[in-house]
Amino acid sequence: LEQIIRKHLPARYFDMRSIPRNPEGKRAVFFDLDGTLTRKNIYQRIILNYFYTHVTPRTSLLLLHLAVKRVIRKHGRFYQDAIRLLKGIAVRDLVAPVPHDLETHERAIFYPEMLQLLKLHQKEGNLVFLISEEPEAILHPVLAFLNVHGFGTIATLDHGRFTGKLQGPIMKDEMKREKVLALAEEHHIDLEKSFAYGNSWHDYAMLRTVDHAALVNPPRDLKRRGKQLG
Numbered sequence: 001l002e003q004i005i006r007k008h009l010p011a012r013y014f015d016m017r018s019i020p021r022n023p024e025g026k027r028a029v030f031f032d033l034d035g036t037l038t039r040k041n042i043y044q045r046i047i048l049n050y051f052y053t054h055v056t057p058r059t060s061l062l063l064l065h066l067a068v069k070r071v072i073r074k075h076g077r078f079y080q081d082a083i084r085l086l087k088g089i090a091v092r093d094l095v096a097p098v099p100h101d102l103e104t105h106e107r108a109i110f111y112p113e114m115l116q117l118l119k120l121h122q123k124e125g126n127l128v129f130l131i132s133e134e135p136e137a138i139l140h141p142v143l144a145f146l147n148v149h150g151f152g153t154i155a156t157l158d159h160g161r162f163t164g165k166l167q168g169p170i171m172k173d174e175m176k177r178e179k180v181l182a183l184a185e186e187h188h189i190d191l192e193k194s195f196a197y198g199n200s201w202h203d204y205a206m207l208r209t210v211d212h213a214a215l216v217n218p219p220r221d222l223k224r225r226g227k228q229l230g
Contacts, residue, residue, distance in 0.1 A: 025190030029121045030180055030206060033132035033142070033150075035199035036216045037114050042142060043134050045109070047085065049101065050094050079170055083135065083155055087164030091137050091157065098141040114197070114216065118146065121195070127187060131179055131206065133172045137162070151179055177205035 034041045086094070102109060121128055130150030132139060137157065143150045154167040169175050184191050192211045198204070199216045204225075207213035215226040 021192050022184070022188060022190040025184075025188045026127055028127040028129065028183070028187065028189040028191075028194045029118075030194070030196040030210065031118065031128070031130050031148075032198040032200075032203045032206070033130055033134060033139075036197050036203070037111065037118070037130075037146075038109055039111060040109075042109070043082065043138065045101075046094065046098060046138055047082075049097060050089070079133070080166065083162075083166055084164040086135075086155065086162035088161055090161050092160060095138055095141050098138070099145065102141065102145045111216075117197075118148070122147070126195070127189065129183060131171065131176050133170050133202065172202040174205050176203060177209050180206055180209045
């Protein structure tokens, strides 16, 4: 069985660089956003708040159409449908209310314990990064509120407006792991003494890339796997 596994999994899962060791390196912390730091999907909150103040028969129909697709589509296809909903919307108009919303409803949006944990890592001098599948264009006010650097999925823009298309893959699964490895090389990070926090299987590859990983409100099957791995 071990020979079969080694044959079919990428070599990096078994070589010494699977978790890059840099004894002289810095300690870093990698957070997922939705369901880990926030109670619910931040994109959903932002887009619903926007359409609440820009309600038209067309937007109502689009939201209803998206709700149906959420039930029948797989995650990746549904995500693309959700991005198409942004077509023609100016980034500035979409994110303008976000800072006030975050400040006014902080406890309703974020898990207070997770914010305390994030601030503790910052106080200890650890490098803190947020890696989310949310469109990077709408992450900026969240990153500013949390005072962290972060990375998301790239949604293409045309003169400051969303085109409804993506540039490259969604920031999830293996892409999160690749981003962690790239940050480790860029910032001279030792991943053996670094931390990561996530809540879903889409964070699993990222969590396995550091030595100190923790699950936050995971689904039952991931919780079971987390217990197996300690």
